[in-house]
Amino acid sequence: MSFSAFLEGTSLLFGWPLFGWMLFGVVVGIFFGALPGVGSNLGIAISIPLTIPLEPLSAIIFLIGIYSGAAYGGSVASILINVPGSAANAATTIDGYPMSKQGKAIDALSIGAVASVLGGSIAVITLIVIAPVITLIVLAFGSAEYFLIAILGIAMIAIVTRQGSLMKGIVTGMFGFLLTTIGFAPLSGDYRYVFGRLELSDGISFIAVLLGLFAVAEMVKLSTEMGGIAEDDEGFTGSRKDGLLHVLRNPVRTIKSSYIGMGIGAVPGAGAATSNFVSYVEELRSSDDDPDSYGQGNPNGVLASEAANNGTVAGSLVPTLAFGIPGSGSTALLLGALLLHGLRPGPMMFSDNIHLTYAMFVGLLIGNVVIILLGLTLITSFGDWFTRIDTNRIIPIILVLCVLGTYSLRNNWLDVITVVGIGIFGYYWLRYNFPIIPFVLGVVLGPIAEENLFRSMQISGWDPTYFLTRPLSVLLIILTLLILFGPVIKTYWERETQT
Amino acid sequence: MPSEQLARKFDRMVQKIKGWITGEEVILLILIGASAFLLYGSRDFSTGGRVFPIMTSVITIIGSLLLIFKKYLPETFREAIVEDPEEDIVDELDELSEDENKRVFNEPETIAPMIPNDIAIMGLLVGYAVASYLITMFIATPLFVLIYSVWFKQPWYMIVGLTVTSVLIALGFDYALHFPIDRGVFIDELPFLQVI
Helix, strand or coil, X not given: XXXXXXXXXXXXXXCCCHHHHHHHHHHHHHHHXXXXXXXXXXXXXXXXXXXXXXXXXXXXXXXHHXXXXXXXXXXXXXXXXXXXXXXXXXXXXXXXXXXXXXXXXXXXXXXXXXXXXXXXXXXXXHHHHHHHHHHHHHHCCCHHXXXXXXXXXXXXXXXXXXXXXXXXXXXXXXXXXXXXXXXXXXXXXXXXXXCCCHHHCCCCCXXXXXXXXXXXXXHHHHHCCCCCCCCCCCCCCCCHHHHHHHHHCCHHHHHHHXXXXXXXXXXXXXXXXXXXXHHHXXXXXXXXXXXXXXXXXXXXXXXXXXXXXXXXXXXXXXXXHHHCCCCCHHHHHHHHHHHHCCCCCCHHHHCCCHHHHHHHHHHHHHHHHHHHHXXXXXXXXXXXXXXXXXXXXXXXXXXXXXXXXXXXXXXXXXXXXXXXXXXHHHHXXXXXXXXXXXXXXXXXXXXXXXXXXXXXXXXXXXXXXXXXXXXXXXXXXXXXXXXXXXXXXXXXXXXXXXX | CHHHHHHHHHHHHHHHHHHHCCHHHHHHHHHHHHHHHHXXXXXXXXXXXXXXXXXXXXXXXXXXXXXXXXXXXXXXXXXXXXXXXXXXXXXXXXXXXHHHHHHHHHCCCCCCCCCCHHHHHHHHHHHHHHHHHHHCHHHHHHHXXXXXXXXXXXXXXXXXXXXXXXXHHHHHHHHHHCCCCCCCCXXXXXXXXXXX
């Protein structure tokens, strides 16, 4: 570990206003996460334009704080009203809500807070320790590999997210790439698809696309869920101390769930939506408890889910920062924010800028302190307030923030058209089960993918066999082909063995 | 009532169209059309500038065509790559949302129950964007929130509160990010905002 870089990153974080932005981000994240149907994606999306005046590291730390806070905040609605704040907290409902109905809502919320903090912290500390190993891997990548890993990322996300078919994922990913070709191409000097309009010369804003997909489309979808989140009073009782002690008495469970979350988070496309269920199922499988007790209010179910989803937060930063491959919608948004603020994922984040990477990791650790303080005090006292908010009151404000925020990016009306148009189109994509994460990845990574392709072609004198001369490139090509054609081979094999 | 008859007529027309083409196919046709347009446009670019657009548009078109004509594909390939495991769920959700819209007719949560919520919001959003362009964001923003809140039958104090909040948000953007919320096609600037 580069200790001096670690110290530099830590000292940056403990300075003002970076420290303040971290704390504020976590609080905002908890708020967004706790609102049913809202979650970290929306919180990050509408905050991105607001971070434009900030220093790059302040902006990223603030957004990471939202990500981390929301991963915990989603447990509030999961436990109190059986509606997960986001997919990352879906497994928490299985035992969290029954605990709430048994009069142990505060126990469950406390378990959620402590498990989130410990799970997240274990993952972050591990990443800080293994960062030098990650650096070695990242530095082995060149232009050809960065182009191929963008293609691999889309293929992986298309298959891992399991939304729609694999081909739908590839189509949306490629369409995302295609949209980024609009505007001035700095490498070739072409003005592409501008039709003489100045507004188009800067291309489509990927932030506008992200806002359209994650904010506008989601709000339109939320509006179709009739009315707001009305809540019958289930009673808000229980013991903070029991919840806290339960987690502290189960260190092995917590560590295991944290590493499950971290490992899955490091896989592009997997994310906390997957990790919380995998961790829950693993807990069910390996536990000495009566299996029938799960789903009836077993606190270990809440522990496993919440430790994993916060472990994922740290794990998902690795492919995002190292290769620019987001693990989820939230990290896709973080990636967009990184690029917006001039921080390019890749070797720089693990070499010259590694102190910034350490600052982000340490920021997550500090954010966990805020989570546990708020989780064991305010949330366990007033958490049920979130469940009484009528979403019809939030939706117009969020839409206003989207439109104003988008226009503020470049003072370009094309961005407003983009956010509204993509929002409407994205709503129908969601409705007809088209995966949006590959599209997001395409839009965010398109310029980087093209740049790396162009550079590779220039180096090779426009010889496509150049990709076959580099061992790492060949490996990535093989992996991509396996992902694309593996399901065909598997299906064919299964049919053959059945007959 | 005439409006109900109109709504039923519209509903029947939508059902008829749905019998010819699905929503998924419409989306795929849009993707094919857009990609073909961009593919055609790439012929004027330099060699370096056209590689990526050609590559991505061709893959998009081929992939979309495979999805549209998936029932004619070999079964193994279709099952593994093209088939949507949740297609039945999507169809069910479509039916459910139609049922939901019918329920809205009977138990209105909005002022004009014959228009589904999602269509209404999309219409309001487009109107907000157009109004912002024409008569300034500062005027369009509270108008949008006001109409939305009235549409969704919010209590009067919420309507006022949300509208005021939206004005404060617009002013906040102007103050913090210095972009012109008081410029529109029909309005050059709002004098009272200069004082603020």
